[in-house]
Amino acid sequence: MLTLALLGTVATPLASAQTTVEFWHSFGDAKRSGWIQARADEYNKSQNAVKVMPSYKGSYNDSLQATILAARQGKAPALVQVFEVGSQLALDSGAFQPVSSVRNVDFGDYIKPVINYYTIGGKVNSLPFNSSSPVLYFNQDLMKKAGLNPKQPPTTFGGLLSACQKIEAAKLNAKCFGMSLNGWFIEQWMAQQGAPLLNNANGRQGRATATNLDSRAAKNIFTFFKTMQDRGYYTYTGKLQDWDGSDAIFTNQKAVFHITSTADIGNIRDAAKKAGFGVGVGVLPIADGTKRNGVVIGGASLWISKGVSKAQAEGALDFALYMTNTQNMADWHKLTGYYPVRQSSIELLRKQGWFTQTPLQLVAFNQLTRTVPGAATAGGLNGAAIQTRKIMEEGVQKVLAGQNVDAALKETKTRADAALAEYNANFK
Amino acid sequence: MLSPARSRPAPDDAGSAVFRGRALPWAFLLPSLLILAVFIYLPALQTLRLAAYRANVILGTEQFVGLANFAELLSSPAYRQVALQTLVFTVLTVTFGLLLSLGLAWLARRPVRGASTYRLLLIYPYALSPAIAGTLWLFLFNPEIGLVNQLLGELFGVRPRWLDTPALAFGLVTLAAIWKGLAYNIVFYLASIQNLPRDVMEAAEIDGATPAQVFWRVAFPLLSPITFFLVFTNIIAALFDSFALTDILTRGGPYTGNAGVTTFLVYQLYQDGFVNFRTGAAAAQAVMMLALVAFVTWMQFRVGERRVHYGS
Numbered sequence: 001m002l003t004l005a006l007l008g009t010v011a012t013p014l015a016s017a018q019t020t021v022e023f024w025h026s027f028g029d030a031k032r033s034g035w036i037q038a039r040a041d042e043y044n045k046s047q048n049a050v051k052v053m054p055s056y057k058g059s060y061n062d063s064l065q066a067t068i069l070a071a072r073q074g075k076a077p078a079l080v081q082v083f084e085v086g087s088q089l090a091l092d093s094g095a096f097q098p099v100s101s102v103r104n105v106d107f108g109d110y111i112k113p114v115i116n117y118y119t120i121g122g123k124v125n126s127l128p129f130n131s132s133s134p135v136l137y138f139n140q141d142l143m144k145k146a147g148l149n150p151k152q153p154p155t156t157f158g159g160l161l162s163a164c165q166k167i168e169a170a171k172l173n174a175k176c177f178g179m180s181l182n183g184w185f186i187e188q189w190m191a192q193q194g195a196p197l198l199n200n201a202n203g204r205q206g207r208a209t210a211t212n213l214d215s216r217a218a219k220n221i222f223t224f225f226k227t228m229q230d231r232g233y234y235t236y237t238g239k240l241q242d243w244d245g246s247d248a249i250f251t252n253q254k255a256v257f258h259i260t261s262t263a264d265i266g267n268i269r270d271a272a273k274k275a276g277f278g279v280g281v282g283v284l285p286i287a288d289g290t291k292r293n294g295v296v297i298g299g300a301s302l303w304i305s306k307g308v309s310k311a312q313a314e315g316a317l318d319f320a321l322y323m324t325n326t327q328n329m330a331d332w333h334k335l336t337g338y339y340p341v342r343q344s345s346i347e348l349l350r351k352q353g354w355f356t357q358t359p360l361q362l363v364a365f366n367q368l369t370r371t372v373p374g375a376a377t378a379g380g381l382n383g384a385a386i387q388t389r390k391i392m393e394e395g396v397q398k399v400l401a402g403q404n405v406d407a408a409l410k411e412t413k414t415r416a417d418a419a420l421a422e423y424n425a426n427f428k
Numbered sequence: 429m430l431s432p433a434r435s436r437p438a439p440d441d442a443g444s445a446v447f448r449g450r451a452l453p454w455a456f457l458l459p460s461l462l463i464l465a466v467f468i469y470l471p472a473l474q475t476l477r478l479a480a481y482r483a484n485v486i487l488g489t490e491q492f493v494g495l496a497n498f499a500e501l502l503s504s505p506a507y508r509q510v511a512l513q514t515l516v517f518t519v520l521t522v523t524f525g526l527l528l529s530l531g532l533a534w535l536a537r538r539p540v541r542g543a544s545t546y547r548l549l550l551i552y553p554y555a556l557s558p559a560i561a562g563t564l565w566l567f568l569f570n571p572e573i574g575l576v577n578q579l580l581g582e583l584f585g586v587r588p589r590w591l592d593t594p595a596l597a598f599g600l601v602t603l604a605a606i607w608k609g610l611a612y613n614i615v616f617y618l619a620s621i622q623n624l625p626r627d628v629m630e631a632a633e634i635d636g637a638t639p640a641q642v643f644w645r646v647a648f649p650l651l652s653p654i655t656f657f658l659v660f661t662n663i664i665a666a667l668f669d670s671f672a673l674t675d676i677l678t679r680g681g682p683y684t685g686n687a688g689v690t691t692f693l694v695y696q697l698y699q700d701g702f703v704n705f706r707t708g709a710a711a712a713q714a715v716m717m718l719a720l721v722a723f724v725t726w727m728q729f730r731v732g733e734r735r736v737h738y739g740s
Contacts, residue, residue, distance in 0.1 A: 061703060068486050089705070093486045175572070237570050238591025240679050245570060254572040383487075387704040394683035397592065401682070422706070425482060426489045 019050045019311040021319060022077035024057040024067060026300070035335060039323045050315035052079075060086060060300065061386075067305070071095040076305035078316035081129060083300045084117065085184075085389060088203065088381040090303055091120060092427075097306045100124040102317045109326075109342045113371040116378045117297045120204065126301035127320045128341040130332075132263040133295035134188050135364050136285055139174075140278035142256045146170035153257075153282035157224045160257065160285050164233040167256050176233040178255025180246035181396055183389030184298055185259060186221055187380060192286045193217040194293040194372075197380035198420075204375060207424055208382045213392070213413040220287035222396065222405045229400045240393045251275055259284065261298060262364040265337040269360065281360040283367050294371025296379035299338060330354075337361075339368060384423035388416045472718075478711035485707040497712035506686040507696070507713075514692040517602055518666040525606045526658055529613035530651070534643065536614070537621045547618065554611030558669065562676030565604050592682040594689040601690045604673055609665055613658055620654040621647070660728045664721070668694050693717055 023040070027033045033056050040052040057063035060083035067080045071093075082090045090096055099105065100123050107115050107124050114128045140150035146167045154160040164176035179185065190197045195217035198208035212218065228234035235255060237245035243260060250258035251271035260268075265281065272279040286292055302320045304313050322328070329340035330348045340346060346365060349355065355362045371377050382388060395412030399405060479497055481490045501507045536547050553561065568576050569590040577587045590596050624647060632646045648655075671694050674680055680691035680699070691699075697717065701710030 065485065065702070065705075068488070072488065089486050093488070178572070235572055236592075237566075237572075238589055238593075238597070238682065239566070239677070240681050242679075245566070248570065249572045252573045384704065394681075394688070397681065397683045400592070401594075401684070419704075423484075426484050426487050426491070428491070 018048060019309070019315045021050055021052045021079055021312055021315045023052055023054040023079040023081075023316070023319070024063050024077045025054060025081040026057065026060045026063050026083070027081075028056050028058075032336060035332065036323070039328060040319070043319050043322050050311075050318065052315070052319045064090060068093055068095055071305060071307050074307060076307045078305055078308045078312040079320060080303045080305065081300045082126065082303045084298055084379070085385045087118070087120070087126070087301075088383040088385065091125065091381075092383050095306055096126070096303045097313065098123040098125045099127050099302075099304055099317055099320075102304055102313045105317070105321065109344050111339065111341055111343060111346075111369060112373055113294060113368055113377055114297045114339070114341050116373055118301050119378075120381065126303045127317070127324060128297075129300055129302050129320075129324060130263070130336070130338045131297045131299040131341050132261040132338055133298060133364070133368055134185055134259050134284050135262050135265075135367065136282040137250060137258040137260065137268060138280045138282065139250070139253060139256050139272075140280050142167070142172055142174060142253065142277070143280075145172055146256070150278070150280050153280060154285050155283055156285050156288050157220070158288040161227065161231075161233070163257070164228075164231065168231075168233070172256070174253055175235040175249075175255045177228060177257045178235045178246055178249045179257075179259035180242050181236050181393050181400075182241050182243070183392040186218075186392045186396070187389070188284060188295055189221045189287065190215075190217055191296045191377045191379065192284065192293055193220065193290045194374065194376045196376045198382055201375040202378060203381035204378060207427075208380065208420055209417075209424060210420065211388065211413055211416045213395075213409055213416060217287070217290075218409055219405060220290070222399050222409055224287070225396050226399050226405050234400075240390065240397070247271070253277060262339065262361075263299070263337045265360055265364070266335075267337075279360070281363050283363055292370075293374070294377050295367055296377055297339075297368075333361075339365070382420060382423070383426075384419040387419045391416045391419060475711045475714050478708055479715045481708045481711075483708040483711070484705050486705045490708075493708070497708050498716075501709070501712055501716065504686075509685055509687045510691050510693060510696045513598070513687075513689065514667065517598075517605070517670065517692055518663055520602050521605045521609065521666045521670075522659060522662045525609045525662055526613060526655065528606065529610050530617050530655075532610070533614045533617035533621055534647075536618060547614075550614050551611045553608060554615070556608075558608060558672035559676055561604065561608050562673045565600070565673075565677050569600060591678055594682055594684040597678055597682055598689050601670070601674055601677060604677060605666065605670055608673065609662060612665075613662070616654055616658055617651070620651055624650055656728075656732060660724065663724055667692075667717070667720070671695055671698060693720075 023036075025033070025036060027036065033054070036054045040054045044051050057066050060081075063080065064082055064086055067077060070076050076095060080096075100107075105124075110128055114131050115124065118124060118126045118128055136153060138150065138153050143150045143163075146163075147170065148163055148166055154163045160177065167174070167176045187197055190212070195212060195215050196202040197212055199210045199212065200206040200208050202208070225234070235249065236242065237249070239245060243264075246258060247260065247264060247268060249255050251268060253275060269279055283292075284295060302324075304316050304320075308316070324341060326342055326344040326348055329342050329345040330352075332338060333340040333345065333349065334354070340349065346369075355365075391412055395408050398408045398411070480492060480494055482493045482497075483490045532550055536543065536550055540546075556564075568574050571577055571587060571589045571591065576590070581587045588596055590600050628646060628650070629642060632642050637645065670692050674690050674692065674695050675698075678688070678690045680688035680695050682689055687696075693713065694717070697710050697713040700706045700713065
C-alpha cells in the first residue's frame, strides 16, 4: 500500500510535467496527414513540456461536430482545424477562444487577405493554416489549336466569352469552359466586384440578416452562367460541388478552361503531364467593367478550444505557430499547392527560385497579395453559410435549366435570407 | 428463412426449461435491455423531445416551439416534394426490383452449363458497398468523359446530361438502386425457388400446364411468403439505404421546383441534421420517418395475415 502511494507521488509530477495537446484535423490522405504528423514529431522531440497528438477526425463537418460534443463533456481537443465556411458557427458555439487572447503574437507576417478573414471583431480568432483561392486553368495546346494565345488568357467574363467563340469555331471536340458548380465561386465573384455577399459589412459588424443577391454584382454572375449555358460553352458533371468530376473533365481535355482552387495546382499539373498537354494558370476572370478587388481566402484555420487548461492552450498555440512557421509553410505549399500564409515564406520561396521553376504558382500569389482589403474581400461570415452556399448553387442550377436570371435570383435570395433568419432565431 | 423452427427433441425434464420466479428472467434480459436503452430507447426519446425544439447541436441552443417544426414540415412545399419523390422512388424500386430479380432467379435456377458462374455474377453487386457502387455509376455517367456517353456519342451522336436533367437523374438513381438491390433479392428468390416442392411442379407439368402457367399459377403463389418478406425489406431499403447512393451520385440534385429531384426523406434529414445542423427540424423529420416505418410494419402484419399463403 505504502509503495503504491509512493509510486503514485513519484509518478504524478512526471506525468503532469508534460502537457498533451490533441490536434484534430480533416486531412485523410497520407500526403497531408503524414506531413502534419511529421511536424508534430519534430515538435515533440524539440522540447519536453508539450506533447502534440494529431489525429484525423473525418470531414470538416464531422470534426466540428465531434469537437463540440467533446467540449460539452469537458474533453475538448486543444487544437482543431475548422473550415472557413464554418467560422461563424464555430465562433457562435462558444467552444473556442480567440488565439490572440491566449498569448500576444505578432501577426504582421501573415498575408493580409488571409489574416483579415480570420480577424473577427478586431481579434485574430484563429490561426491561418491551409489557405487557397480560385484561379483560371487553361489547356495551352487546345488554346493554340483554336488560334488563341496562351500567354494572354482571358481575364474577364467578356474575354472568356470571345475565347469560347473561337474555340467553338475550331471544332475541338471539347467544351470551352468546365468549372464545378460551387457557391464558393459565387462568393469569390462578389468579392472581386467589391460587393459584400451579406449585409452588416459581410456579417462582420453585426450578425448578417440578409444576402446581397439582389445586387448588380450578383446579377452579373448569374447572367454569366446564363450566357455560357445558352451558347453551349459550359459543362460540368451535373452534380453540385463535384470538384473531382470537373477536374477530370479538364484533365481529359474535354474543356479548354477550368476554374478551381489553387490547392489543386499540383494535382492538375501532374494529370496534365500524364495526358500530354501544357496547362496554364491565370487570374480568376471577373465581370466586365468592374475593378479587380481580389479574392477571399478559402480553406481552413486552426482554432483553440476554450475548455482546456492554460498550459494546453499555450502549447496548442505554440505548436500551431511552429507548424505554420516560415520554413514549414514554404514546404507545405510545395507539397500541396496551398498558399504559404506568411510573407516571409513567399520571400523564402522566391529566394529558392520556386517561382521560376513553377511559374504557374506566381499568378495565384499575385492575385492574393494584390487583394484590396475591405469588407467585401474579407469574406462573408454567416452561421448558415454551409446552407446558403448550397442555395446559391441551386439558384445557378435553375438558371442553367432555363429559368430567367431575375426570377432565379429572387428565389435564391428569399431562400438564403430565410436560412439566415432561421439561424439567427437561435439567439433570441 | 421463413421455414418453421426445427422441432427439437422433448427435454427430459420439462420443468427445467421454465424459470422459477420472476427475477431470474429479468436478470438474464437485463444486459440486452441496458444496451438497448442506452443505444436505442434513450436516443429515440431524446429525438422525440428535440422535435419540439428549435435546436442547433453546434450552438447548443434549444427553444421550445411545440409542434411548429411539424407544422413547418407539413406546409413546406420542399418537404412535400421530397415526400412525393420518395414515394415514387420507393414504388418504382420495389416493383421493378422484385419483378426483375424474380425473373433472373427463375432463369438462374436452370441447370445449364456454368450455372454457378451466372449465379455468382448475379449476386456479386451485393458485396459492393453503396459508396463504391455510387462512385462507379458517377464515373460511368459523367456527361463528358463517362463510358456511357462515349458509347452513345459514337453510336448515336447523343450525349445525355444524366446528372442534371431532372427526369434522367431520377431515373438513374432509381436504376442504380434497383441494380444495387437486385443481388439481395435474387439470393432469397433463388433459395426459395430451389426449395419449391418438386411434386407440385411436376404434377402441373404432367397435367399439361405451359411453362408460363407453371410459373404464374404454381410457382408464384408458392413464393408469396418470400415475396411478401422482400416487399417489406425492399421498402425499408428504399427509404433508408438510398442515402449513400444519392449522396455520391447526385448529392440529391438537380434542384427542380422546390427541392433536389433525387433528395429523398432520409437524405433531407441528413442534410438538415448533419450538414446544416438544424437539429430540431431534423428530429421532427426523424419522428415522421419513425411513424412511416411504424405504418409499414403495421401493414406488413395486416397484409401478411390475409394474403400470404404459408402452406398447410
